[in-house]
Each structure stands twice: as C-alpha cells, then as structure tokens.
Amino acid sequence: MPRPSVEAERRAQILRATCQVIAESGLRNLRISDVARRAGVSGGTVHYYFDTKQDLAQAAFEDCFERSLERRRWLLDSRADALTRLRQIVHSYVPGTPETVEAWKVWIELWAESPRSPRLRELNERLYGDWRRIVADIVRDGQSRGQLTDGDPLVLANMLVGMIDGLAVQVLAGSHSLTAGRMRTTCLAFVDTVLARTPVR
Amino acid sequence: MPRPSVEAERRAQILRATCQVIAESGLRNLRISDVARRAGVSGGTVHYYFDTKQDLAQAAFEDCFERSLERRRWLLDSRADALTRLRQIVHSYVPGTPETVEAWKVWIELWAESPRSPRLRELNERLYGDWRRIVADIVRDGQSRGQLTDGDPLVLANMLVGMIDGLAVQVLAGSHSLTAGRMRTTCLAFVDTVLARTPVR
Amino acid sequence: MPRPSVEAERRAQILRATCQVIAESGLRNLRISDVARRAGVSGGTVHYYFDTKQDLAQAAFEDCFERSLERRRWLLDSRADALTRLRQIVHSYVPGTPETVEAWKVWIELWAESPRSPRLRELNERLYGDWRRIVADIVRDGQSRGQLTDGDPLVLANMLVGMIDGLAVQVLAGSHSLTAGRMRTTCLAFVDTVLARTPVR
Amino acid sequence: MPRPSVEAERRAQILRATCQVIAESGLRNLRISDVARRAGVSGGTVHYYFDTKQDLAQAAFEDCFERSLERRRWLLDSRADALTRLRQIVHSYVPGTPETVEAWKVWIELWAESPRSPRLRELNERLYGDWRRIVADIVRDGQSRGQLTDGDPLVLANMLVGMIDGLAVQVLAGSHSLTAGRMRTTCLAFVDTVLARTPVR
DNA sequence: TATGAATGAGAATTCATTCAT
DNA sequence: AATGAATGAATTCTCATTCAT
CATH class of the missing domain: 1.10.10.60 (Homeodomain-like)
Structure with missing residues (x-):
C-alpha cells in the first residue's frame, strides 16, 4: 500500500x-x-x-510555464498602482536570478520548437494569451485612473511584452552589448517615458 | 576538370x-x-x-545571418527620411514572405542555441550589434532633423528592435492572437506615436 | 481470510x-x-x-493442451462405430469455433518453440503420443470389426493425424485456397475413401 | 566506385x-x-x-521460401514417372539434412507468425499455392497415365502435402515416437498404397 | 495475498563520421 | 572531388522481475 x-x-x-x-x-x-x-x-x-x-x-x-505564471500571481493581487505594477513586471522579468534565467531558457526552447509542435503552440497560445491580457488589464486600469497614456491597451501591452521578450532573448543569448542592466533600463524607460502620462523626466 | x-x-x-x-x-x-x-x-x-x-x-x-543583413542593405543606402526608413524596417521584418519566415526561424534556433555556444554568441554579438547600431543611427539622424522624439537613440533603437524580435517570436510560434498583422500594427504604432515627434494621429 | x-x-x-x-x-x-x-x-x-x-x-x-484433450474425452467414451468416430474427430478438429481456433494457435506456437525447449518437447511427446494412440486404437477397433481397411493401424492413424495437423496449419495461416471447408472435405475423403473398407462412393 | x-x-x-x-x-x-x-x-x-x-x-x-522451392525445381523438370516423383518429393521433404531442417524450422516460424502478418500470409498463400499445384499436376499426370488412383487430384495432393507438413512438424518438434524414419515410412505408405493404382504389396 | 512503484538489463534504431574506390 | 558502404557509439524504449507495504 x-x-x-x-x-x-x-x-x-x-x-x-x-x-x-x-x-x-x-x-x-x-x-x-x-x-x-x-x-x-x-x-x-x-x-x-x-x-x-x-x-x-x-x-x-x-x-515550467505554469509555475512561471504562478510565480507572478502576486502581481495580480497587488494593490499597487498600475505604474508601479508595470515596473514590478519589468524587474521580475529581467533575467537575474537563476530561477528567472532557467525559466527564460525554457521559454526560448519552447518558442523554437513551437513551429513543429501543435501542442506546444497551443500551450503558448493559452498561457501567453493570459499573460498579455493581464498586462493589458493593468494598462487599462492605469488609463482609467489617468495615470497612463491613452491608446489601445492591448497594443501598448504588446509593445511592452514584446520588448521584454525580444530583449530578454538577447540577454539570454549572452550579448555583451545588451545586458540585463541595459534591458532593465530600456524597459523602464518605455514604462516611464512612454506609458506614463506625466513622463518621469 | x-x-x-x-x-x-x-x-x-x-x-x-x-x-x-x-x-x-x-x-x-x-x-x-x-x-x-x-x-x-x-x-x-x-x-x-x-x-x-x-x-x-x-x-x-x-x-544565413549575413544574407539577411545583405537583404536589408538597401535600407542603409536609402535616401528616404528616418521615419520612412523605420517604417520600412518594420515592414521588412514582419514575417510574411517565405524568405523572411525562414530567416526568422533560423534566428530563433540560433538564439536558443547561443547559451551553449561561444561561437554563436559571438556571431550574434557581432551581427546584432551592427544591426542595433544601424537602427540607432537612423534614429539619431531623425532626431537631428527634428523628425523624431528626443531620448537616447540607442535606447529607442533597442525598444524597437526588441519589440520586433519579441513579437516576431510569437508570430513564428504560430500564435493566433498575435498574428503578423497585429505585429505590424503594434510596431508601426510605436514608430508613429512614440518615435515620431509629431505623432500621427 | x-x-x-x-x-x-x-x-x-x-x-x-x-x-x-x-x-x-x-x-x-x-x-x-x-x-x-x-x-x-x-x-x-x-x-x-x-x-x-x-x-x-x-x-x-x-x-491448454490438457483442456483440449479433455474436450475430446467424449470421443473415447463414444459407443459409435470407428468410422463415425473418425468422422467426428475430423469435424471436431477443423478450426471453426473460436475455441478451436485458439487451441490450434497455441499448438502451433508450442511446436514452433519445441525445438528449443526440452520441457515443451516432452509435453508434446506425452500428449501427442496419447492422441495418436487413441486414434490408432479406433482404427484398430474398426479393422477388427471389418469396417476399416487393413494396414498398420499406427501408420494409418499417423496419416490422418498428420494430415489434420498440416492442413489445419494452413487454415490457421489464413490460406484462401486451403480453407476450413476444404480441409474438412479432404480429411473426410481420406476417412471415407481410404480408411473405410467399402469406400463411400 | x-x-x-x-x-x-x-x-x-x-x-x-x-x-x-x-x-x-x-x-x-x-x-x-x-x-x-x-x-x-x-x-x-x-x-x-x-x-x-x-x-x-x-x-x-x-x-528462405524461394530458395526452398528453387531447391525442388529439379522435380519439375524430372522426366521420371509420377510415382517416382512423388516418392522423391517425400524423400526430399523428410527433415534429414541440416539444410532441410533449417528450412522446415523457418516455415514453422512463418506459419506461427502468419495469423498476425498479412504480408507473411500473402507470401505463404503464393508460394504454398504454387507448391500444392505442382503436386496436383504430378498426380494428374500419373492419373492420365493410369499409374495413380482416381480422385480429385487437388484433394489427393492436399492429403499428401498436409500429411508431410503435419508429420514434419512433429519430427521437428523432436518427437521420439514420430521420427524422420517413421515420417518417411508413413508418407511412402500413403504414396505406394493409397495413391498408386496397383498398390505395392 | 496482492499491489504497483521502481529497477536495470537488454534491444532496436539513429546517425555522424570514416574511408576505399 | 565525390561517393556511398560500413561502422559503432549513443540513446530511447521495453519489460521481466523485485520488493516494500
């Protein structure tokens, strides 16, 4: 037994x-x-x-995917304002900790494999769709409080999410000119100077 | 013989x-x-x-990498204004033609493999560095003519390039919610409403 | 318990x-x-x-072997005349019912394996010897009542048993030209025109 | 080259x-x-x-199958009379030489496997059909010359071929009571006392 | 008695690489 | 310069067998 x-x-x-x-x-x-x-x-x-x-x-x-999203669950429950939460997202997605690095590497492998795997494609569709919707909701929330710039929230979310992914790929690929630090700077600049209504200087 | x-x-x-x-x-x-x-x-x-x-x-x-850049060589020699050239970049990188799709798939494979291959890392470093510098130069050019918004040109270039890469990965992964069309819309919106000094409505 | x-x-x-x-x-x-x-x-x-x-x-x-013989036990106790019993044997061995088919398949597997298994060899020896002796006894009985042709009863029994086995193998192997019907015809012809003293026309 | x-x-x-x-x-x-x-x-x-x-x-x-039939090709070309050829067939099929034994073992394996293999079934159908037809032709020839008993030549051929196969299986299975010698005796008895018109005493 | 989780010894299969021609 | 036959190392997968519970 x-x-x-x-x-x-x-x-x-x-x-x-x-x-x-x-x-x-x-x-x-x-x-x-x-x-x-x-x-x-x-x-x-x-x-x-x-x-x-x-x-x-x-x-x-x-x-791996589900655990990754799980690890960001706190963002959803966060009572912080939209701008803060977007910054938190950036910080949490910059490949810094071994945990984040591992998760990113697995994602890239999944993306590389997706074209040949309907099941992986579906998995990505489902979980990444969720993820983009979460970010869009935060943007929408910020807009309704006048904290964020106008514009289609889904488009703005896609800009941020795409940027994070694309830059992370370079960081993970070991680029010396596009480091984790530069990724962070770039994404935060986007949040603070593009998304924020009253741009931080 | x-x-x-x-x-x-x-x-x-x-x-x-x-x-x-x-x-x-x-x-x-x-x-x-x-x-x-x-x-x-x-x-x-x-x-x-x-x-x-x-x-x-x-x-x-x-x-593959070199042929890809070669195919974009005309962008460098283009006498068009910065904004136009950025739009051309977006158009030429959206995975539409079989040629573009093939090239993107190879890139993703290269990125996925890079963490374990110094030689691939170096290749990416060299060619991707060139590529980002090219975009940054265009941005700088546009700024000096007052056509583009202020800000660190390299940061702005990284935003665009990262966004293109990250969204293309999703398109290539076969996402139904992030299609080539939506990628184009998103990237053009970034060029026209974020980078352009007088945003297109 | x-x-x-x-x-x-x-x-x-x-x-x-x-x-x-x-x-x-x-x-x-x-x-x-x-x-x-x-x-x-x-x-x-x-x-x-x-x-x-x-x-x-x-x-x-x-x-499997023992259950098979068990299933034919009634033949031994039958009071029918020799010719009838030989015909019954033929009928009961033509692979028709699922039960017969299963038994035949197992036998063929056993024969195929025997050359490499002393234990299986011995099993076959014992049970098949019994079986041939039973048939020989029936033949002998028929001869002594003048119902069957003369000749070494064991040899005649071996002819019939061999024929049944050999043809059944073909039926089991799924031959289209040697079907269960043709096997029955052939074996009955042997019983009625070769073994029977006054051959059935 | x-x-x-x-x-x-x-x-x-x-x-x-x-x-x-x-x-x-x-x-x-x-x-x-x-x-x-x-x-x-x-x-x-x-x-x-x-x-x-x-x-x-x-x-x-x-x-293996094709080589086996090839090895019996001389029977076809033989000018000997039918009875002689049938005796030759018996002799050549009694598992005596290593070559014959090997061929028989392979056949039994094939038969055991046939129920689960359409391709093997078809192979057996084709080659065994040929073989039975050859024997039937010899019988028919003998009948037309008055050397062999009357009766459906295919049925008579099936009796002989079935008997050969069934007894060979027992010989190959290592039976002590059904040896190669006894198989030969039995099959020859069938040829000489059943098939031959004027039975050999 | 009965279970099913865990094992490890095989066996088939794949494929980069070698090399004689 | 090119071939393709041959190799053998590597790897997945299967399954009888064991054993703690």
Missing part, C-alpha cells in the same frame, strides 16, 4: 529535473538519462511516468 | 540547404543526410566540405 | 488469460502485463503465482 | 544469416546483433540494408 502521494511527488520531481536539463542543455540535448540522474531515479522510472521523451518534454514545458 | 568555382558553389549550395533544413526541422533535427538530399549531393560530400556537423551548423548560421 | 480455493481459481484464471494472449499475440509477444490485464489482476500477482515468464508459458501450454 | 555487386551480395549474405538465426533461435529470439555477428558485419550494416527488424524478417522469410 504505497503512500498515495508518491506518484504525484515523483512526477513533479521528474518534471523539475527535466526543466533544469532543458534549460542547461537545450531540448536538442535532452537525454532521458540526464533527467533520471538529476531526479535521482533510474531511467526506467522516468519511462514509468512518461511514455515517451516527447511526452516528457511536453509535460515539462507545461509545468 | 572542374572550374575552381565549383567548390565555392557547392559550399554555398550546401549552406543554403542547411539553412532550409534548420528552418524546417529545427537544429534539433538537423541531419546531414537531409542536408545532402536537399542539396542534391551525397552525405560524403557534405563532409568533404565541412568536417563536422557542428562546423556545418555554425557556417550555415553565419551564411 | 480467503478460501483455500482462491489460489487455485486465480491460477486457472491466469492460465486461461495466458493462453488467450498467446493465441492472440503469439508467444513472441507474450507480455506479463497483457496477461495481467486480461486476467484482471496486477502484474505483481502474476509473479506471485508463477516465478518466471517461462514457467507461466510452460504451465499455460500444459493447461 | 564500389563494385556493383557489393550491395546485392551483402543483402544475400545478411538474409542467409537471418534464416539461420531464425531456425536456430526462433523468430521470438531473433536479435539484430546475432544476425550481424553471423553475417560478419556490424549491427549498423544490417540496418543499412534493412530499415527495421520486421523488414529484415519478412525479407528473410521470402528468401
């Missing part, structure tokens, strides 16, 4: 390990044996929980 | 084929045999020109 | 399931997990009753 | 090795590595010629 949680725990453990390996080695070099080693189980065990490597990768992407 | 240019031609032919395969199947699924088939040569021949698969991929990335 | 017969029941249940799986998938594809699923128990339980897969297969073969 | 025959030779070589391994170990235990070792090539080479193990097995069955 095994403890009822064993299965769920093992699954989660394997998924975390998979995300780490994907971030570290790329989907390209994802090997079941590496996942197994990192999760501290046997290769057979990985297959006990996931039929194929593809299933494993898909599940790992979902897990 | 083949002409001395045969080698160069074969090389180019193989590199094009490699870019196509990478765009189509991903670096992850790049197989020498696929490249060979597409280039109409034997697998042995591919190895005759490129020692290892890694060499081949690296060379293909360089070739 | 399970009744003592539970074990015997479970064993039988697992053996039946094994025969079915062998008939359906072949010994080649016999998987413990399939047996378990079909028997409605866990894989662990199968191993609780049978140490190894080999043991399971061997026991299943024995079970 | 490789010799033109290398490919055909290697293919044949691998197919022979596969037949041997199937005869020796059974389809059940067919391992690519064993085939490779016996053919004196690497495992990779086997896959160079045959995409999958299934393809290899199918091709091997076809090769």
Whole structure:
C-alpha cells in the first residue's frame, strides 16, 4: 500500500529535473538519462511516468510555464498602482536570478520548437494569451485612473511584452552589448517615458 | 576538370540547404543526410566540405545571418527620411514572405542555441550589434532633423528592435492572437506615436 | 481470510488469460502485463503465482493442451462405430469455433518453440503420443470389426493425424485456397475413401 | 566506385544469416546483433540494408521460401514417372539434412507468425499455392497415365502435402515416437498404397 | 495475498563520421 | 572531388522481475 502521494511527488520531481536539463542543455540535448540522474531515479522510472521523451518534454514545458505564471500571481493581487505594477513586471522579468534565467531558457526552447509542435503552440497560445491580457488589464486600469497614456491597451501591452521578450532573448543569448542592466533600463524607460502620462523626466 | 568555382558553389549550395533544413526541422533535427538530399549531393560530400556537423551548423548560421543583413542593405543606402526608413524596417521584418519566415526561424534556433555556444554568441554579438547600431543611427539622424522624439537613440533603437524580435517570436510560434498583422500594427504604432515627434494621429 | 480455493481459481484464471494472449499475440509477444490485464489482476500477482515468464508459458501450454484433450474425452467414451468416430474427430478438429481456433494457435506456437525447449518437447511427446494412440486404437477397433481397411493401424492413424495437423496449419495461416471447408472435405475423403473398407462412393 | 555487386551480395549474405538465426533461435529470439555477428558485419550494416527488424524478417522469410522451392525445381523438370516423383518429393521433404531442417524450422516460424502478418500470409498463400499445384499436376499426370488412383487430384495432393507438413512438424518438434524414419515410412505408405493404382504389396 | 512503484538489463534504431574506390 | 558502404557509439524504449507495504 504505497503512500498515495508518491506518484504525484515523483512526477513533479521528474518534471523539475527535466526543466533544469532543458534549460542547461537545450531540448536538442535532452537525454532521458540526464533527467533520471538529476531526479535521482533510474531511467526506467522516468519511462514509468512518461511514455515517451516527447511526452516528457511536453509535460515539462507545461509545468515550467505554469509555475512561471504562478510565480507572478502576486502581481495580480497587488494593490499597487498600475505604474508601479508595470515596473514590478519589468524587474521580475529581467533575467537575474537563476530561477528567472532557467525559466527564460525554457521559454526560448519552447518558442523554437513551437513551429513543429501543435501542442506546444497551443500551450503558448493559452498561457501567453493570459499573460498579455493581464498586462493589458493593468494598462487599462492605469488609463482609467489617468495615470497612463491613452491608446489601445492591448497594443501598448504588446509593445511592452514584446520588448521584454525580444530583449530578454538577447540577454539570454549572452550579448555583451545588451545586458540585463541595459534591458532593465530600456524597459523602464518605455514604462516611464512612454506609458506614463506625466513622463518621469 | 572542374572550374575552381565549383567548390565555392557547392559550399554555398550546401549552406543554403542547411539553412532550409534548420528552418524546417529545427537544429534539433538537423541531419546531414537531409542536408545532402536537399542539396542534391551525397552525405560524403557534405563532409568533404565541412568536417563536422557542428562546423556545418555554425557556417550555415553565419551564411544565413549575413544574407539577411545583405537583404536589408538597401535600407542603409536609402535616401528616404528616418521615419520612412523605420517604417520600412518594420515592414521588412514582419514575417510574411517565405524568405523572411525562414530567416526568422533560423534566428530563433540560433538564439536558443547561443547559451551553449561561444561561437554563436559571438556571431550574434557581432551581427546584432551592427544591426542595433544601424537602427540607432537612423534614429539619431531623425532626431537631428527634428523628425523624431528626443531620448537616447540607442535606447529607442533597442525598444524597437526588441519589440520586433519579441513579437516576431510569437508570430513564428504560430500564435493566433498575435498574428503578423497585429505585429505590424503594434510596431508601426510605436514608430508613429512614440518615435515620431509629431505623432500621427 | 480467503478460501483455500482462491489460489487455485486465480491460477486457472491466469492460465486461461495466458493462453488467450498467446493465441492472440503469439508467444513472441507474450507480455506479463497483457496477461495481467486480461486476467484482471496486477502484474505483481502474476509473479506471485508463477516465478518466471517461462514457467507461466510452460504451465499455460500444459493447461491448454490438457483442456483440449479433455474436450475430446467424449470421443473415447463414444459407443459409435470407428468410422463415425473418425468422422467426428475430423469435424471436431477443423478450426471453426473460436475455441478451436485458439487451441490450434497455441499448438502451433508450442511446436514452433519445441525445438528449443526440452520441457515443451516432452509435453508434446506425452500428449501427442496419447492422441495418436487413441486414434490408432479406433482404427484398430474398426479393422477388427471389418469396417476399416487393413494396414498398420499406427501408420494409418499417423496419416490422418498428420494430415489434420498440416492442413489445419494452413487454415490457421489464413490460406484462401486451403480453407476450413476444404480441409474438412479432404480429411473426410481420406476417412471415407481410404480408411473405410467399402469406400463411400 | 564500389563494385556493383557489393550491395546485392551483402543483402544475400545478411538474409542467409537471418534464416539461420531464425531456425536456430526462433523468430521470438531473433536479435539484430546475432544476425550481424553471423553475417560478419556490424549491427549498423544490417540496418543499412534493412530499415527495421520486421523488414529484415519478412525479407528473410521470402528468401528462405524461394530458395526452398528453387531447391525442388529439379522435380519439375524430372522426366521420371509420377510415382517416382512423388516418392522423391517425400524423400526430399523428410527433415534429414541440416539444410532441410533449417528450412522446415523457418516455415514453422512463418506459419506461427502468419495469423498476425498479412504480408507473411500473402507470401505463404503464393508460394504454398504454387507448391500444392505442382503436386496436383504430378498426380494428374500419373492419373492420365493410369499409374495413380482416381480422385480429385487437388484433394489427393492436399492429403499428401498436409500429411508431410503435419508429420514434419512433429519430427521437428523432436518427437521420439514420430521420427524422420517413421515420417518417411508413413508418407511412402500413403504414396505406394493409397495413391498408386496397383498398390505395392 | 496482492499491489504497483521502481529497477536495470537488454534491444532496436539513429546517425555522424570514416574511408576505399 | 565525390561517393556511398560500413561502422559503432549513443540513446530511447521495453519489460521481466523485485520488493516494500
């Protein structure tokens, strides 16, 4: 009579390990044996929980994505004003902590793989759609309080989200001229001088 | 008795084929045999020109990158005003034609691979640096003629370039909510309402 | 506190399931997990009753063989004359019912495996020897009553049994030109025109 | 510029090795590595010629079957009388030589596998149909010369062929009571006392 | 008795790379 | 300069078997 949680725990453990390996080695070099080693189980065990490597990768992407959004859940519940929350978003998305870096690397892998995977495409659609809508809501909120500039909130949100993604990709690609610091500066400048109604000097 | 240019031609032919395969199947699924088939040569021949698969991929990335910039060379020589040229940039980077789509797919693959490849990192650094500087120069030019808003030209260029990249990634990932059309709208809105001094209504 | 017969029941249940799986998938594809699923128990339980897969297969073969002969027991007790009983034998061995088909498939698997398994060889020897002797006895009986042709009864029995086996193999192999109907015709013709003293026209 | 025959030779070589391994170990235990070792090539080479193990097995069955019939081709061209040829058939099919034994073992494997393989079924249909027709033609020939008993030649041929197959299976299964000698005796008795018009005493 | 989580020893398959021609 | 046959290392996946509960 095994403890009822064993299965769920093992699954989660394997998924975390998979995300780490994907971030570290790329989907390209994802090997079941590496996942197994990192999760501290046997290769057979990985297959006990996931039929194929593809299933494993898909599940790992979902897990990583959902945990990432989960980590930003506090933004939604924040009572801070829109401008502050946008700044918080920028800060939280600049690849600084190992956690953020790992999440970004996994996202890029997912994007690179999406053109050939309907399931990943759908996953991205669903979660990224949510994300853009969240940002748009904040913009809309700021506009209704007169704090942010006018304009289609979804367009403005897309500008910010696109900018964050595009710059993060460069930071992650290890650019020396586009560092995390410069990314932060650039995105904050956008928030403070473009989105804010009374631009910060 | 083949002409001395045969080698160069074969090389180019193989590199094009490699870019196509990478765009189509991903670096992850790049197989020498696929490249060979597409280039109409034997697998042995591919190895005759490129020692290892890694060499081949690296060379293909360089070739693709350089051809991409080459294709935008006319922007540099354009006598059009800054605003027009920025709009042209947006238009030319929205993934519309098969050619653009292929190029974008290769770039994403390169970015995904960069964290693990100093050589790709350096390639990106060099060419992307050039690219950002080109855009910054246009911005600077527009500012000096009073056509564009004030602000650090490099920061403004980074905003635009980042936005283009980040949104293109979503378009390429097959997003239904962020299509090529919406990407174009968003980027043009940025150019016309943020960068332009007298915003287009 | 399970009744003592539970074990015997479970064993039988697992053996039946094994025969079915062998008939359906072949010994080649016999998987413990399939047996378990079909028997409605866990894989662990199968191993609780049978140490190894080999043991399971061997026991299943024995079970199937013995049940097959059991099913023909009535022939022995039959008071019908020899010719009638030989015709009954033919009819009962033509692969028609699902039960017969399953049994034949298992036999063929056993024969295919025998060259490499002393235990299966011995099993076949014992049970097939019995079977040939039964048929020979019927022939002998028919001869002594003047109903059947002269000749070594064992040789005549071997002719009939061999013919049945060889033709059944073709029927089972799905031959379109050697169907169950043609097998029946052929074997009955042998009984009626070769074995019968006064050949049926 | 490789010799033109290398490919055909290697293919044949691998197919022979596969037949041997199937005869020796059974389809059940067919391992690519064993085939490779016996053919004196690497495992990779086997896959160079045959995409999958299934393809290899199918091709091997076809090769074995065709070579078997080829080996009996002389029967067709024989000018001997029908009775003699039927006796020759019996002699040539009794599993005596290593070659015959190997062929029989492969056939039994094929029959055991046929129910699950349309391609093998078709192969058996085609080649076994040929074979039965050949025997029927000999019977018909003997009848027309008054040498053989009357009766549907196809039915008589099926009796003989079925008997040969069924008894051979027992011989191959290693029966002590049904040996090659007894098989020969039985089949010859059938030819000489049943098929021959003037039975040999 | 029975379970099912976990294992690890195989086996098939893939594919970059080599090399004789 | 080019080929393609041959290789073997790497990797996924399967499944009988074990064992704690």
